[in-house]
Amino acid sequence: MKNISSKIAGLIVFAIVLLSITACGGDEQKAADFSKTKSVANDPNAGLSQFELENGIGPVKQKLELGPIDPKLVKKGEEIFNTKCIACHKLDERYVGPAQRDVIKRRTPEFIMNTMLNPLEMQEKHPVVKKLLAEYMTQMTNQNLSFDDARAILEYFREIGK
Secondary structure (H helix, E strand, C coil): CHHHHHHHHHHHHHHHHHHHHHHHHHHHHHHHHHHHHHHHHHCCCCCCCHHHHHHCCCCCCCCCCCCCCCHHHHHHHHHHHHHHHCCCCCCCCCCCCCCCCCHHHHCCHHHHHHHHHCHHHHHHHCHHHHHHHHHHCCCCCCCCCCHHHHHHHHHHHHHHCC
16 A cells, blocks of 8 residues: 555656646746747737838738829719718818828828728738827728729829828
8 A cells, every 4th residue: 555655656746747847848938939929019010011011901902003083083982981981080170080181191092092991900900000099099990892982082082182
């Protein structure tokens, strides 16, 4: 009986030693992983390409060729803006969101399009939009705009921002 108790005690000691060795190594690795994660989390540009930093994250992946302002698109864009955007955005004053008249002077056309078409991911990942979210304290809702709708609103912004 004493022999069996000695063997069990030995196994318990062995298990404790084994666990403590494994745990120590694991803690060092966890600390290194945490440090790496923390540095990535603190880097507002982490994982974004230069194009994404300048032009946003979304379906617009290259520079747009805009050409002259299209009056038909401006009219359509104004109608969409007045239907879907006006509840949170005014043209010349801060409201729930930022004023929009001069947005074309502050952001690239691609950035504006990507923000309209992909607002949730932009708010999660883009440093500029994260700052806006912190300032306005309200997330931009996804209005389920088509590419053509967003392009029309962009054309409206181009016209009113001259």
